[in-house]
Amino acid sequence: MISNTLSKHTITALVQDKPGVLNRISSMFRRRGFNISSLAVGQSESETLSRMTFVVDGDDKVVEQVTKHLHKLIDVIKVTDISEENVISRELALIKVKAGAEHRDQVMQISSMFRANIIDVSKDFLLVEATGDENKINSLINLLRDIGISEVMRTGSVAMNRASNKGSKKIKQSIVSTRKWDEAASV
Amino acid sequence: MKLNGSQLICESLLLEGVESIFGLPGGAILPLYQTLPEYPSLKHILVRHEQGASHAADGFARVSGKPGVAWATSGPGATNLVTGIATAQMDSVPIVVITGQVPRAAIGSDAFQETDTTGITLPVTKHNYLVMDASEIPQIIKEAFHIASTGRPGPVLIDVPKDVQTEETEFDSETFATNYKNIKIDLPGYKPTLEGNIAQIKRAIKLIEDSQKPIILAGHGIIFSNAYEELKDLAEKAQIPVITTLLGISSFPETHVLSAGWPGMHGMAYSSIAIEQADLLIALGMRFDDRITGKPSTFATKSKKIHVDIDPSEISKNIKADVPIVGDIKHVLQKLNPLVKSKSHAKWLKEIEDLKVEHPSLQIRNTEKLLPQYVIKCLDEVTKGDAIIVTGVGQHQMWAAQHYTYTEPKTLVTSGGSGAMGYEVPGAMGAQVARPDKTVWSIAGDGGFQMTMAELATLVENKIPVKFAILNNNFLGMVRQWQEFFFDKDYVATEYSRNPDFVKLAEAFGMLGLKVTEKKQVKSAIQKAMDYDGPALIDFVVEEEENVYPMIPAGQSVENLIEEPNPEKAVSS
Incomplete structure (x- = not known):
């Protein structure tokens, strides 16, 4: 199942908000050898449903299998593979930077370029809060690493299709939402 | 209250x-x-x-x-x-x-x-x-x-x-x-697709029309979907040979002229070769298990594949489908069959008949020794192919699948995917409870039988009259065969040097127990067990180092097929 030509795919799933659902999903990923590079879960627009965002490493075949096996789980209601170019993807990162007085300006300058906020300051540390897509957070972390990072906490991406692009040909497969499995399988 | x-x-x-x-x-x-x-x-x-x-x-x-x-x-x-x-x-x-x-x-x-x-x-x-x-x-x-x-x-x-x-x-x-x-069933995440997509069905029809060498691969799905008639209709109308999977055995009568065996690791050589030569595989309710495909990258490369399955995740999981159809087989075939044009594939059917002659996989050596295959052949004869056969896992399972003639649906009950030894005793119990009107024969190996033989007590206690044919070779036979083929006959931990006396064991449980060591005793013992009112057991002391042929070693392809040595000495019983 593990492909040599890895690429990242963003998949969202609408699932029942019941005990054990996350376990069912992570267990499926584990036993079928699929790689999750990030996972974020939270309540959806409905109280009884959660929405999950997975960033999955794999080629198209792997992603097709991931979406199908996700949907095979009884508690999973809808699975959508949203193509990278149409997706708005955000994650939140908290970055603790080891920076005394001599580096504070530099950290603040970098943070401001990334529209990140300094949310806590102590004698030796600054705590930076940043929101953005994965690349932006990676770049910010890289720059801050030169100054000295002591701790990073990232939420993993949450993602959504742009409303304006609905109906665009670029939306690859809303496979499962339409349940046209047979057509989807031939994509 | x-x-x-x-x-x-x-x-x-x-x-x-x-x-x-x-x-x-x-x-x-x-x-x-x-x-x-x-x-x-x-x-x-x-x-x-x-x-x-x-x-x-x-x-x-x-x-x-x-x-x-x-x-x-x-x-x-x-x-x-x-x-x-x-x-x-x-x-x-x-x-x-x-x-x-x-x-x-x-x-x-x-x-x-x-x-x-x-x-x-x-x-x-x-x-x-x-x-x-x-x-x-x-x-x-x-x-x-x-x-x-x-x-x-x-x-x-x-x-x-x-x-x-x-x-x-x-x-x-x-x-x-x-x-x-x-009570309303409220499962928004569970709505199986039953009807096949008509556009895909039409694409499948096109492939069937264009095909000169089509083969139907009929799996367990035919049985779950009760699609026997539909399968037969399709095969007969377009004259397409039917190869079943191990679990698909009994979904299509093996006596039918279009029946072409079952393929894979221990399937008939002609079935495996026919699959390689086909230009179209119509896979119905099967999942291209590794025991069938061997090495997926070299499996049936000359053919296009139509894959019908109710589980979308099976499609293109192991073998890429050219035309995927998600749906219940019965529903799909009911839509597909009327669109299929009558056709005769005389040349292709002749080719398959020739393959059967060139690769006579089901022949049994002519010998005075008691061969396990011979026991199955006799069971087939004495029961007139009318029993429900339950097996364990291993050599006896393959022989039971090869040498018994299955004509009625749901007459072979065997642990396929999981390969669970020990299935033969309780599995047969369940089969007999489901069909008290039928004779249930459990074809067992001496290894698997001992894993669950405590259930003999349950059978006797509840008057469940399962008949057991233990093909006793004092070995974990299939593992021994692998050791013979791939580990230079280094028989590590596969010999049972002191098996229990199965006849005494049967008697201790309150069953009829019989022991057979010679060919000439086989049929009468089978008849005696069947005439006995209650569960019975026959300990067939068979040739110890008999191998299951043909064999395609794990992960390999048809070109690595191992057939029975000295086929010229083989004669059909």
Whole structure:
């Protein structure tokens, strides 16, 4: 199942908000050898449903299998593979930077370029809060690493299709939402 | 009268049409057991080991087509069920399993006989439930039977804490049947696709019309979908040879002129070669298991593939489909068959007939020795191919699949995907409970038989007249064969140098026991076992180092096929 030509795919799933659902999903990923590079879960627009965002490493075949096996789980209601170019993807990162007085300006300058906020300051540390897509957070972390990072906490991406692009040909497969499995399988 | 959790379970099972339950009690399921006498139409069969219960439920389901039911207590009771549950999962068999659990307040405290049953069974069930409120029981049982028996069938487990079993609910015995009937199944994430997409069906028709060398690969799905007639219609109308999978055996009569055997690791050589030569594979309810494909990258490279399956995740999982059709086989074929044009593939059928002559995979060596294949051949003759055959796993399983002639659906019951040795005793018990009118022969190996032979007591106790043919070679034969072929005859841990006396064993259990060491005794012993009113066992002391041919070694392709040495000496019996 593990492909040599890895690429990242963003998949969202609408699932029942019941005990054990996350376990069912992570267990499926584990036993079928699929790689999750990030996972974020939270309540959806409905109280009884959660929405999950997975960033999955794999080629198209792997992603097709991931979406199908996700949907095979009884508690999973809808699975959508949203193509990278149409997706708005955000994650939140908290970055603790080891920076005394001599580096504070530099950290603040970098943070401001990334529209990140300094949310806590102590004698030796600054705590930076940043929101953005994965690349932006990676770049910010890289720059801050030169100054000295002591701790990073990232939420993993949450993602959504742009409303304006609905109906665009670029939306690859809303496979499962339409349940046209047979057509989807031939994509 | 207000109903408690246990009564709700029994009432719901009755309304699901359950008649037999295979189980074994223990502390955490005792309230449910103590309720059983109130429901005399629920027949409980007390097994000797919980694995027997889950395998028996599986055997029952495969033969009856209805979900089998097994239950057991928490902890070891539940874990002992797991092999049977995994077997049902791998072969898509509908069973509903109920387990007792420690009381709700004790969950997570490592209480006596506590295990995380839903956690343990999560990867080997289609779905499972932990019931935390007795009033949810009817809804959950209704969903469980629905999930187990629809779409791609499979096992569903319901874990019920002891205090939920005794908890009183607002359900009343007077109105329960109506209440149950009115329960709406609310599973927004579970809506199996039954109808095939018509555009895809039309693409399939085009491929069928263009094909000169088509083959139908008929799998277990034909049996679950009851699509025998539709399969026959398609094959006959377009004159397409039918190759079944191991689990698809009996979905198409092997006596039919278009029947072309079964392929793969120990299938007929001509079937495997025909698949390689075909230009179109029409795969119906099968999953291109590795025992069939060998090395996927070199499997059937000359052919296009139409793949019909009710489970979308099977399509293009192992072998890429050119035309994928998701749906129930019966529904799909009912749409597809009328569009298929009549055709004769005389040249192709002749090629396959020639292959059968060139590669006579089913011949039995002419020898005075007692060969296991010969025993199966005699069983076929004496039972006139009319028995239900249940097997364990290994050499005897392959010989049983090869040398018995299956003409009626659901007459071969075998653990395919999971390959669970020990299936042969309890699996046969379930099959016989499902079909008391049929003769059930369990073809067993001496290895697997000893894994679950405690259930012989259950058979005798409950007057379940299964007949056993043990092909006793004092070896774990299939493993020995691999050691012979691939490890230079280094027989590590495969010989049983001191097997029990199976005849005395049978007698100790209260069965008829017979021993056969010579060819000439075979048929009369079979007849004697069949005439005996009750379970019977024949210990066939067969040639020890006999191999199953043909063989395509694991992960290899047809070109690495190993056929029986000295075929010129082979003569058909």
